[in-house]
Amino acid sequence: MMSGKEYIESLRKLKPRIYFMGRRIESVADDPILAPHVNAAAMTYELALDPRYEEITTAVSHLTGEKINRFTHIHQSTEDLVKKVRMLRLLGQKTGSCFQRCVGCDAINALYITCYDIDKKYGTDYFERIKDYVKYVQKNDLMPAGAMTDVKGDRSKRPGQQVDKDLYVRVVEKREDGIVVRGAKAHITGAVNSHEIIVMPTRALEADEKEFAVSFAVPVDAEGVTMIFGRQTNDLRRLDGDIDCGNAKYATVGGEALVIFDNVFVPWERVFMCGEHDFTAQLVEVFATFHRQNYGGCKVGVADVLIGATANVAEMQGIAKASHVVDKITEMIHLAETCWCCSLACSYEGYRTPSGAYMPNPLLANVTKLNITRFPYEWSRIAQDITGGIVITLPSEKDYRNPETRDLIEKYMKGVAEVPTEQRMRMIRLVENLSIGAELPESMHGAGSPQAQKIMIARRSNLEMKKEIAKIIAGIKPDENFRKIRGVSEEEYFARFK
Amino acid sequence: MKVAIKYCGGCNENYSREEVEKVIRKNFPDLEIFYSKPANVVVFISGCKKGCAFVHGTENFLHFDCKRSEEEIVEEVKRALWREKP
Numbered sequence: 001m002m003s004g005k006e007y008i009e010s011l012r013k014l015k016p017r018i019y020f021m022g023r024r025i026e027s028v029a030d031d032p033i034l035a036p037h038v039n040a041a042a043m044t045y046e047l048a049l050d051p052r053y054e055e056i057t058t059a060v061s062h063l064t065g066e067k068i069n070r071f072t073h074i075h076q077s078t079e080d081l082v083k084k085v086r087m088l089r090l091l092g093q094k095t096g097s098c099f100q101r102c103v104g105c106d107a108i109n110a111l112y113i114t115c116y117d118i119d120k121k122y123g124t125d126y127f128e129r130i131k132d133y134v135k136y137v138q139k140n141d142l143m144p145a146g147a148m149t150d151v152k153g154d155r156s157k158r159p160g161q162q163v164d165k166d167l168y169v170r171v172v173e174k175r176e177d178g179i180v181v182r183g184a185k186a187h188i189t190g191a192v193n194s195h196e197i198i199v200m201p202t203r204a205l206e207a208d209e210k211e212f213a214v215s216f217a218v219p220v221d222a223e224g225v226t227m228i229f230g231r232q233t234n235d236l237r238r239l240d241g242d243i244d245c246g247n248a249k250y251a252t253v254g255g256e257a258l259v260i261f262d263n264v265f266v267p268w269e270r271v272f273m274c275g276e277h278d279f280t281a282q283l284v285e286v287f288a289t290f291h292r293q294n295y296g297g298c299k300v301g302v303a304d305v306l307i308g309a310t311a312n313v314a315e316m317q318g319i320a321k322a323s324h325v326v327d328k329i330t331e332m333i334h335l336a337e338t339c340w341c342c343s344l345a346c347s348y349e350g351y352r353t354p355s356g357a358y359m360p361n362p363l364l365a366n367v368t369k370l371n372i373t374r375f376p377y378e379w380s381r382i383a384q385d386i387t388g389g390i391v392i393t394l395p396s397e398k399d400y401r402n403p404e405t406r407d408l409i410e411k412y413m414k415g416v417a418e419v420p421t422e423q424r425m426r427m428i429r430l431v432e433n434l435s436i437g438a439e440l441p442e443s444m445h446g447a448g449s450p451q452a453q454k455i456m457i458a459r460r461s462n463l464e465m466k467k468e469i470a471k472i473i474a475g476i477k478p479d480e481n482f483r484k485i486r487g488v489s490e491e492e493y494f495a496r497f498k
Numbered sequence: 499m500k501v502a503i504k505y506c507g508g509c510n511e512n513y514s515r516e517e518v519e520k521v522i523r524k525n526f527p528d529l530e531i532f533y534s535k536p537a538n539v540v541v542f543i544s545g546c547k548k549g550c551a552f553v554h555g556t557e558n559f560l561h562f563d564c565k566r567s568e569e570e571i572v573e574e575v576k577r578a579l580w581r582e583k584p
Contacts, residue, residue: 086509
């Protein structure tokens with residue numbers, strides 16, 4: 001397994017083509033805009049080597065018997081699923097940010113399960129390919145990014161109906177030694193600082209859409225891959241010092257990029273689906289289940305940081321003992337722990353798939369994520385409420401460093417006497433970082449927008465059964481248990497009251 | 499005397515787990531303490547009552563799963579070490 005430092009060194013050996021703000025990024029590891037995201041991902045490596053955390057940050061590979069980073073593991077039990085979300089909460093606490101590596105983990109697990117099923121139906125050899133790829137990832141302790149969301153163009157049209165068919169990643173050529181793909185994937189978390197990119201289709205596809213039914217892995221610096229790193233609220237504050245960012249070391253959310261595949265060649269051994277359109281729905285659903293499982297782990301870890309920051313601000317401003325503040329912070333904790341319950345529940349209710357790998361309960365995983373599209377908005381609202389208007393009016397670090405204004409800021413930005421002004425400023429900025437900007441839309445749309453979860457919940461919740469039990473309770477349909485309990489039918493029992 | 503420390507993963511600890519190790523190291527400087535080798539005594543340190551650190555079937559062990567005073571920790575370690583004496 002690599003250490004955090006070794007991971008950062010490993011990035012220096014790659015030469016991905018990345019652009020940001022009109023310039024090419026020369027060094028992913030060192031660029032001031034990307035470095036905090038790199039640091040957050042590095043934490044996933046570092047904690048795997050720490051005896052205080054290895055119980056959940058490592059696993060034993062079922063393929064090689066070797067000790068591996070849990071992010072490269074294929075889950076072999078429900079306990080593995082639980083350990084994954086425990087690890088995510090821990091990393092959220094340690095970074096206060098997104099550490100990006102779960103997406104690749106979810107991709108290899110979803111492909112492992114789906115490739116097995118494709119092979120069973122079609123006699124293909126995708127399962128051996130994905131097993132070989134997983135071994136390669138485990139042996140080299142790699143971080144693959146998972147790339148699912150196509151750019152989609154006109155949402156009212158299916159992939160093949162787009163004016164420009166490249167708006168969904170597709171196979172443009174099949175060769176003896178591999179395939180050539182073209183298209184783009186949007187919002188790809190951690191792509192710029194990953195070693196590999198795993199591409200999966202974005203939706204269920206029909207028989208006439210086989211060219212879009214493609215899954216594969218390529219190195220981030222493969223010929224023809226270009227990434228355009230997305231802007232975030234306040235991103236250029238990273239160039240202005242370390243206070244105004246709020247979380248200068250680990251940034252906010254994952255750092256997402258538009259990843260373009262311009263006639264990229266993929267050898268067959270890295271192709272995991274090519275034309276099997278009838279398995280696209282399964283792959284999307286299994287991946288989404290894994291990824292939605294995560295959010296009651298990582299986001300709750302980040303919420304732990306925000307709750308701590310809010311409580312610190314309350315103390316620094318002398319309001320910590322006010323009953324409404326105590327109540328509001330308790331409400332934040334309640335919301336966060338509710339999400340944690342969801343992640344644990346969908347993990348404990350997970351099950352074994354025919355491939356041997358385990359996956360979480362899809363209904364509960366979707367409930368987990370749907371709560372995350374709501375609750376972080378509420379706990380952020382409370383954090384801003386307690387912190388006060390200063391969360392958006394605090395003077396800048398540059399004015400704090402300026403000798404002409406420093407004393408004024410020291411004097412007038414003071415909270416309680418015993419806390420240095422700079423500490424209060426840092427804590428307010430942390431609240432700002434975690435409750436304003438990219439953090440909230442990421443909760444909304446990461447792992448799929450709320451309607452996607454609603455569709456899955458509706459599909460998985462067996463509404464017919466609920467209608468039936470309601471009819472039994474309402475006395476519309478016979479209740480077999482009532483007869484056993486009372487020894488007479490409902491009609492006979494209630495006749496005496498009529 | 500060899501003592502192995504085994505931590506749970508620490509996903510949401512209710513107290514500082516590291517304090518237990520610090521107390522042991524401070525009060526028993528002659529012990530050989532490590533994390534993953536066979537030992538005379540195994541000290542499991544779990545961050546909460548779920549007790550994820552604990553491994554069933556361990557012979558001479560201590561299991562901490564909540565905040566304990568320094569005196570309590572020292573007393574428990576002494577007892578475990580006494581059990582190991584020939």
